[in-house]
Amino acid sequence: MDYIPDRLRAGEQPADALEGEYGADADAPVWPVEPGRYRLVAAKACPWANRSIIVRSLLGLEDVISLGLPGPTHDERSWTFDLDPGGVDPVLGIERLQEAFLNRDPDYAKGITVPAIVEVETKQVVTNDFPWITHDFFFEWRDHHRPDAPDLWPDECREEMEAVMKRVFTEVNNGVYRCGFAGSQEAYESAYERLFAALDWLEERLTDRRYLMGESITEADVRLFTTLARFDPVYHGHFKCNRNKLSEMPALWGYARDLFQTPGFGESIDFEQIKAHYYVVHTDINPTGIVPLGPDTAGWLTPHGRG
Incomplete structure (x- = not known):
């Protein structure tokens, strides 16, 4: 996510969220719960993205959902992968997270935010709805949690x-x-x-x-x-x-x-x-x-x- 004042709101859904649902029976774009299919793109610098990195680790999803780490600074266009060799994400093969948003919606003109879940094969964003990313890590990916994973939603x-x-x-x-x-x-x-x-x-x-x-x-x-x-x-x-x-x-x-x-x-x-x-x-x-x-x-x- 990016922090600008227009993000200040009572609810947690960002105004520029791209939505997607996991599972077989959903009305929105449906994304199967499948290990290795997705990459979490989350900058350590960003507090909203930091949540998703922590929850992924707590639940033991490291080998199920890979992690891409953009650098700490970015321009008005996008978060970039300047920490990686050649400035290219080694799994997605892209320089800017913006590319994954445009692969999902060529007319997308809102904020390019982290965290974002990206489908590896199509290189398109599944969702950047940050509160639901960690919610789904717990509820939708439960079959892939480590045995002693904490109950984050008791x-x-x-x-x-x-x-x-x-x-x-x-x-x-x-x-x-x-x-x-x-x-x-x-x-x-x-x-x-x-x-x-x-x-x-x-x-x-x-x-x-x-x-x-x-x-x-x-x-x-x-x-x-x-x-x-x-x-x-x-x-x-x-x-x-x-x-x-x-x-x-x-x-x-x-x-x-x-x-x-x-x-x-x-x-x-x-x-x-x-x-x-x-x-x-x-x-x-x-x-x-x-x-x-x-x-x-x-x-x-x-x-x-x-x-």
Whole structure:
């Protein structure tokens, strides 16, 4: 996904989503659940794409759905595969993700966003509907999960989890962008107050429970983690979310480190790519393109004490 202010919305479906359904009985374009058929294209720099990388790993889908990694920066046209030899994705054989969107719809003129699921043979996008990508990884690809995969959508707390995720999305995931792209002092101050009210709520919630929904990791934790991982390196300074750092909120900082040190989470985070993405791409906020050297990220590996 890409972060621009017109993405700020109450629901999670992006305005430029291409839709597709898995299974044999669907009205929309139908895509079989078939190992090796698809490639997840997801930049580590992007928080929305970062979710899909984490969920793919947690569920053990690495050998079922391959992973393509665009570089951290892009132009107005598309995410590009500049991390790969020759700037070409080694499986899809394309230089720009835009090519896969145009293979699906030659007249497609909306945003080229990650994450995106691409069918390898036809090189066309199946969907870039980011909340449904991780939802489908859990529900539609269940037969291919590793035996000890976590229950990311537990039935017993589904209704409460949906409410928590909605508040996290609206006030935190999008809240940092609302601060960063505010067009007036009044809009910024309102966004700032909303963001930190939500972070204070999360700090209190996580004081007496290990994860957002209790003792087990769920999709809600994945969705919050990707914003927390970017908070001190990017959002605190670049987006002016500077009441305090994440590392100054004891419960949230311990929780974030707990997740970071859990297999599937920390290895999906590349702080240098994250900083390059925000500080280079957002020329309206950072016209010099200078990327900060800090902060020191060694603290992420310190004991979290939440076990």
